[in-house]
Amino acid sequence: MSDLRNDVGFLLTRASGLVVRATNAALSDLGLRVRQYSVLALADDSGEGIAQRDLAEELGLDPSQVVALVDELAAAGLVERRPSPTDRRPRLVVATPQGTQVRRRAASSAEGGVQRQMGDLSGEEQATLRGLLQRVVGGSVGRCRAGGELTE
Amino acid sequence: MSDLRNDVGFLLTRASGLVVRATNAALSDLGLRVRQYSVLALADDSGEGIAQRDLAEELGLDPSQVVALVDELAAAGLVERRPSPTDRRPRLVVATPQGTQVRRRAASSAEGGVQRQMGDLSGEEQATLRGLLQRVVGGSVGRCRAGGELTE
DNA sequence: CTCAATCGTTGACAATCTCCACGATATCGG
DNA sequence: CCGATATCGTGGAGATTGTCAACGATTGAG
Helix, strand or coil, X not given: CXXXXXXXXXXXXXXXXXXXXXXXXXXXXXXXXXXHHHHHHHHHHCCCCEEHHHHHHHHCCCHHHHHHHHHHHHHCCCEEEEECCCCCCCEEEEECHHHHHHHHHHHHHHHHHHHHHHCCCCHHHHHHHHHHHHHHHHCCCCCCCCCCCCCC | CCCHHHCHHHHHHHHHHHHHHHHHHHHHHHCCCHHHHHXXXXXXXXXXXXXXXXXXXXXXXXXXXXXXXXXXXXXXXXXXXXXXXXXXXXXXXXXXXXXXXXXXXXXXXXXXXXXXXXCCCCXXXXXXXXXXXXXXXXXXCXXXXXXXXXXX
């Protein structure tokens, strides 16, 4: 019962590693890695832009990691930093038109990579998995951050 | 529908990151990290010892990573390398008595860390999650290895 | 105005992943 | 037996990721 192959934590990291590899391979044609894609996707989804701090919070990254990722995406012309109209501290990250286009293609490629890894699961099973994972993730937002303490 | 928060791949890596952090925090008292613990657990479970190559295969790691991990565990006196009776190439990794003892405590601590992250899920839901993840992982063993090619 | 908090950034360092090459050993075909 | 090929552990290089501390600019509270 303490067998590693039945350990939910181990299975989670093992499955994650496999999916990340498959997704990175699928995105390599576009010159993107998963990390960059996730930043691009969030920036593209937030019409008026998203602060880097919120980006870090959503992705579970350290703010300093977001700096480098946005730098790379900006150098590739996929996103740009814009000032907030109401606060001069944050820098709102938005996707450029080219970024939106690349994101669309990347989403398709990434989906293919994920399906190569999860093809054995039916649509319904994947929905079940998604729901369970959302509760694991959502239940701890605010309880444990990247460099944060545990609230207990 | 392409929202990142509904993307199974993203949720998988996000949940994995949270669980790994919680588990590492729980194991820090024993001076262990998750990677080391997983090696120790597999070595402890295989009575006669497990070859480093098989260790790498099971854990989805590069063989060279296993070398360093076993070095660390051996330096701590938790495992030792023994020659195979039938083949002089592999080195079988087995847990020392102390390693077995530490592993038992570590398993308890790690379980606590995981539950702090997945407490919102009932036992039945965790079993469902485990089953789905096992199919994601098991379905690809042999299809995609650490440094390997995709078989298609 | 003063002080604490927030945001982005930089820098340093550890941990992890990926890939390549080598020596020792084993296996297979002839 | 012998040579070609494969396996296993190991070492090393380099990229990627994770963690942490500090700083300047800005904001908001008192």
